[in-house]
Structure formats: C-alpha cells, structure tokens
Amino acid sequence: MDISLKKELIKKYSPKSPVLKDVIFAFFVGGFICSLGEIIFYFFNSLLSVSEDTSSIAVTLILIFIAAVLTGFGIFDNIAKYAGAGTLVPVTGFSNAVVSEAMDSSSEGLILGVGAKIFNIAGPVILFGLCSGILYGIIYYISLFI
C-alpha cells in the first residue's frame, strides 16, 4: 500500500483530542493555581508585611512544594490528566517533571540514577530559560548605552 494512502487512512481513523474541553479545564485549573498564588502573595505581602520580591519567591516555593508533595503521593498525574496545560504551564508542571523523574530513577542509584536523570524532562526549560535570560541581559545592558 502506498505511504500517502496509509497516511490518509491514519488521519481518517485517528480520533482528535477534545480541544474545547481540554482548554476549558486548563483555563479553570490554571486560573485556580494562579489565584492560589495571589492568595499566598497577599498573605505574605499584606498580612505579614514581607517585601514584594520576597513574597513572590514565597509563592513560587510554596506552589513547587505543593506540586512535589502531590506528585510523591501519586495524585498530581490524576489531576494533570484533566487539567493539561492548566497544571503544566505554571511552576507546578516544572516541579512535577523534576520530582517524577527523581522518583523513577531512584532505583538506579543516587549519582547515575537521580543525579544524571533528574532534569531529563525539565532540562530544556532550564537550558533555554537560561539562554533567554542571558540574551535578555545582553539586550538590557546594550540598551543602557543608547
């Protein structure tokens, strides 16, 4: 059978993802996580009078911690199955990617298992995040002289 005919058949019979449902779930779960972040920020900044910068860091840390604990107890993936981008895009997705890989590779030892594989999935975020940071820094530095 011709390859192009095969491709046509695959396209015809492969069911499509329920995009509208996925987007609605992602919107509400992602929105809930961001609202939770705002509440944590308000708690530190307004109630405890912590500076804005430090309060922002506290928000990130607490969300990472919650996602890590939920991953450890095997709950996160069940939420993410419905939430999709809602849990993936906020910092919770990064936390889950690191912790789940660490859990999986722990059977292969601390150095060559966890150490070598912990950033298997989160690696691109770190690499390209750093690259973007450096690029932004250079542009910012040049803009100071203009």
Place this chain on the structure above:
Amino acid sequence: MKRITELDGSIRFFSYSAVGGYEERRGPLGEKFDYCDDSDKFGQKTWELSEAEMGRISLNIALSKAKLSHEEIDILVAGDLQNQCVSSSLGLSGFGIPYIGVYGACSTCTESLMVLSSFMNSNKEIKYGAAITTSHNSAAERQFRTPIEYGGQRTPSAQWTATAAGSFILGREGNVAIKEYMPGKIIDGATSDGSNMGAAMSFSAADSILSYFAETSYPISHFDYIITGDLGKTGSNLLCDILKKEKPGIEKFHIDCGMLLYDFEKKDVHSGASGCGTSASVLSTHFLPLLESGELKRVLFLSTGALMSPSSLLQGENIYGIAPLIFLENINL
C-alpha cells in the same frame, strides 16, 4: 517460497496461565487470571524486577497446572518489552532450562509460540517446551514514554500498556493444536507518532491476514475468529476498513485482544490495551479456554508488534509493524 508452514497437529497446548496487575483484575477477564497482584509490584523493589517476577510466577503456575517439574521442560522461548529483554532473562534464570530470548515488540506472544513450535516440529524428542511473554505498564512507561508520576494528557489514540504475563507449555497431548504458522513482514506504519501505534500496526495485520488467505485454500468461514493482538479501537477500525476493501466480509471475523482486556467504563485506557502481555493474557484467559471447551473450533491468532525505539521516534523514523500469525484448532472436535 510459501510463507505458511504447516504442522502435523502434534504440537498442542498442554497447559497455560495468565498473571496480571490491578487494572487487569478489574477488567472483564479479571476473574479468569490465575493470579493478580493489586500493587503491581509482585513483592519486588523495582518495576523491572516486578515484570521479571510476574513472568516467573506465571511459568510456575503453568507448571503446577500441568503437574510438571521444571526439569521436564526442554526449552524456553520468552520475550518482553524491556531493553535487551532483561525481564525474561532475570525472571527465568533460576529454572536452569535452555532458553531463547525473542523480541517482537507486542507481537512476542505469537512470535515465541511460532519459534517454539518450529523447534518442537524439527526435534520430536522435545516433549515439553514453554513460551513466556510479559509486559509491565510501569516498566514500559519509564522506558518508552515519561516517568510514571509525570502529569500529562494523552491523545485518544494512545493505548495502555498491560501489566500482564502469559505462559504456555506446549506438549504432544491436549485438545488445542498449533496447525500452521506464518512469520510477519516488516511493514511501514506511515507514522512516527508513538501515541498512535494501533494505526501503525494495522497495516502489518492487514498484510498478514490478506497474504494468508491468498496462499491458503481455506475459506474465511473455516475460522471462527481472526484475532489481532493490540490494535485498539483506532487500529481495529483502520484494519477493518482495509479488509472491507480488499476482501469484503472478512472484517466481520475480526476481534482484537486490546479491546477485551479492560473495562472502558472503569479505566480510561483511551484506544485500548497494548503491550505484549495483552495478547498473551487474553489468549490464555479467554480464547484458549473457549477453544478447549469447543465453543470455538478454529481461530487465526496474530499478535501485532510496533517496531521502534524511543530514539528512532525522536529521530523522526516511522514506526514499522509486524504481525506473525498462528492457526489454532481444537482437533478433538
């Protein structure tokens, strides 16, 4: 050269067993499994060893059902989904039986039965041989996809790798015989989408089924079923479309193991079950008992395999499919 090898009917299923995990126990065939471990761990520390132990347990159960000692088994043919087939080697090392490891991805069940019957056909002194197939959801997810606890969404065409093992002891007595076998060809699946393996494998299943009927003199009605391994909903629909066009009527005989293992209401397995344990456990829990009881007389059984590696997929290579075929018959009817 003919692709089909005819056997004299002296190679029979002497005993068989199936072992599964939590989801398999909850499925429609759950009660027919010989043993299921709800933790999926089988008392082991790692998922890889859990799969090895599952294979070992299933062979032990098949041996005890047959009232045989492992010393009476002359040859083992086994395979799984792990790198270098390490699950089979680790799990079966303690038996001290001459061993042949095979890899056919999810087609391993049929491939191992085919290799074993070929050995037994050429050497009549082999009284008993065993074929063992295992796959483990967690070990496979770790190796082929993402970490087990990673939170992501799967496409509707994705399948759920079965945590299941099937062991078959072939001997010279029994009701169900392997009458013929036919090796599969490596067929381009025309996609590199690892979440759509059912569709990729459907072309190889179509090739094997159509080639078989082009070569054999049997009419389609000679068989009760044409059973495929793990095409799932997507792959089954695609296969039936091809069969309908090429040989109308034949698609009505098709049934897929990947659609039988799980309850689609209880577990969102998307397109269905996959993994070589699927066809092995469904053959052992469903089709062989039906053949034994006489409810079915003759079936064609093709496990379907997706030939690829995580690296080949990332490099954009297509998934290739393979579908070896065996003809099973209750010869005492």
